[in-house]
Amino acid sequence: MSTIAALTATNSNAQQISNPPGLFDPTPYGFSHVATVPAGSKLIFVAGQGGEENTEGKLSKDFAMQVEHALNNIKTALTSQGVEMKAVVKVTTLVVDHDQEKLKAIIAAFEKVWPDKKFPVNTLIPVPRLALDNMLVEIDAVAVTR
Numbered sequence: 001m002s003t004i005a006a007l008t009a010t011n012s013n014a015q016q017i018s019n020p021p022g023l024f025d026p027t028p029y030g031f032s033h034v035a036t037v038p039a040g041s042k043l044i045f046v047a048g049q050g051g052e053e054n055t056e057g058k059l060s061k062d063f064a065m066q067v068e069h070a071l072n073n074i075k076t077a078l079t080s081q082g083v084e085m086k087a088v089v090k091v092t093t094l095v096v097d098h099d100q101e102k103l104k105a106i107i108a109a110f111e112k113v114w115p116d117k118k119f120p121v122n123t124l125i126p127v128p129r130l131a132l133d134n135m136l137v138e139i140d141a142v143a144v145t146r
Contacts, residue, residue: 030110
């Protein structure tokens, strides 16, 4: 098996997640470098989800809980389209006052959602503030289905 083939993981929807030779291994940080989507696939875009834990918009003061709730909210949106989290190929993570402890919380939450470590591509962007008071994280997602 070639090095590239060994580093490429194919999800059930035929998208490929890979970490090419020549780039550092990002899996300890909860993301992958490249996602490839086959022609004819349906893309599902999920708006940035905050850490609201209910339909009233209640936000925990705990950053790790907000990350878990944001991922659960993405899951809820995808489920409404008949898609699972393993179909996610790209996320963007916005973090208020980003630091290493918050990065550890994000990695831990991503490892729960993607235990096979076939993480989506992720761009993490530190920001001074998000849309709502007390909102500490916002994550959007792009998923693929046939």
